[in-house]
Amino acid sequence: MRASCSLVFALGLVTGLTASAQTPSIVPPPVVHPAFPTGSGTPLGATIEALLADPAVSRAHWGIAVTTLDGVPLYGLDEGKLFRPASNNKLFTTTAAMALLGPNRTFETRLYGKLDEATGVVNGDLVLAGGGDANFGADNLPYVPPAQRAKDKVKPPALHDLEVLADQLVAKGVKRVTGRIIGDDTLFPWEPYAEGWEADDLVWGYGAPVSALTISDNELRLTITPRKAIKPAEGPADRAAIVELEQNGVPYYSVQSEVTTGEAHAPSPGVQVEHAPGSRVLRVYGELAADARPDVEYIAIDDPAVYAAMALRSMLLERGITVTGEARGQHRPVVDGRGFSSVLHAPGGQEEATFNAGSTGDSCESLWSQEEVLASHTSATLAEDVIFTDKVSQNLHAELLLHHLGQHVSCGQGSTVGGARMVRAFLLHAGLDGDDFVFYDGSGLSTHDLVAPRATAQLLAYAAKQPWFSRWKTALPVGGEDGSLAARFADTPLKDHVFAKTGTLGESRALSGYLDGASGRQVIFSIVVDDHSPQSSADRVAMDKIVAAIAAAE
Secondary structure, three states: OOOOOOOOOOOOOOOOOOOOOOOOOOOOOOOOOOOOOOOOOOOOHHHHHHHHHHOOOOOOEEEEEEEEOOOEEEEEEEOOOOOHHHHHHHHHHHHHHHHHHHOOOOOOOEEOOOOOOOOOEEOOOOEOOOOOOOOOOOOOOOOOOOHOOOOOOOOOOOHHHHHHHHHHHHHHHEEOOOEEEEEOOOOOOOOOOOOOOOOHOOHHHHHHHOOOOOHHEEEEEEEEOOOOOOOOOOOOOOEOEOOHHHHOOOOOOOOEEOOOOOOOOOOOEEEEEEEEOOOEEEEEEEEEEOOOEEEEEEEEEOOHHHHHHHHHHHHHHHOOOEEEOOEEEEOOOOOOOOOHHHHHOOOOOOOHHHHHHOOOOOOOOOOOOOOOEEEEOOHHHHHHHHHHHHHHHHHHHHHHHHHHHHHHHOOOOHHHHHHHHHHHHHHOOOOOOOHHOOOOOOOOOOOOOEEHHHHHHHHHHHHHOOOHHHHHOOOOOEOOOOOOOOOOOOOOOOOOOOOEEEEEEEEEEEEEEEOOOOOOOOEEEEEEOOOOOOOOOHHHHHHHHHHHHHHHHH
């Protein structure tokens, strides 16, 4: 996590249907937790205690749970205490999505308008309505492991999916739009940032705002290149670095560059980015050494619906389609007034109705459903997106899944609170203890998220029994091979035998998943550490040694 930023909020309006809230609340019986063997009474326990006695990691707070594949405890260390899960949160979000939305679920992005086919005129506004497709305008899928990527592969042009929609209009004979181009994200309420997200994260791509009209991961590539050589007598203006923001021809941000080039081999403060609330100006400042590599960053688009509308308008003009109005975004406010205090209690009503009578969300209709669909794009399957989400730990995609889960409960809602309540109901339904977890978002970026290692292990045991398990497990990074574990566990005997989700948030780190033991049997593990020394990787080294110890003991 790095740098600085700010946030922008906007409002709009839409209405929708709701499932009945009258379903009686069902309070699950108290969960009786089986005892976890602890202490140094076993070879595994003794090894782990020795590893955690190292002064470099001993002051941090550690939690560990190890079980068999069917959930029988093998070892525990503070496994019932609460820790920040960081991106281990995605394990919970993606399992809920696979179970409730289904692996084959897809999402539609549509263009709505009133077309006079005789004249080719769209009378009034042309609406680009987002359907919550996390991969619209991006080239993320299918996920390909690094070793299998072709170096000469030709990528599709930027915003390719939007180009296809524009081409569909041309094929339909559209020649003029008399109104505006509206980027509509009203499928979900406009709450771009979840509670507990740090302001410093929001300028960057990993803290991009959540929008039902997501485009190109709601981020832009920023490249800062130092000058190759400088002279001692040169002033700051002569030392200016080259700053390029790839906006795909859309003048969304203007860049105020204050980055200079320093002496070769000299330490430099690096580059920072500042974005004031409500502003379309990015201030980029700092210094790079003359011999430093280009610094590539990804900057969040603070209003993706507006950016998408601007991009579409530009594409239509390039194709000879006249557009009278300007581009704008359309949002709607949050109408779920329950608040996060409701998430901490056993869900009732709508969430339980989902389990008792099935989804209410599949038949949700768009605000524009009475208008003519002039063009459309269908997303890849949810299972394909889950692979990308977990492999690279993509925050925005996990948040969109959470909002889809909220929509699954109640048409016209799709809120963060609604999604969090749905995930909680799902986990209680799966047999987890409600006191062992609380989630304020879908990605783990919130500092308020908490989970006990035994809850993560229990979730992994539950998933292993489900019909979608093999497809979901495929999404976990593989040690020494791909995703966020490509550079970890690269040697035998662990290479290709660790299937786990990573997590990093400030001074918290997590790793949970499945592990092939020395005996050949597979076990479940969850290792979490809070409050480790800042800017240190000693905890990660100790964590990987613990994984090796578990594999050797099992």
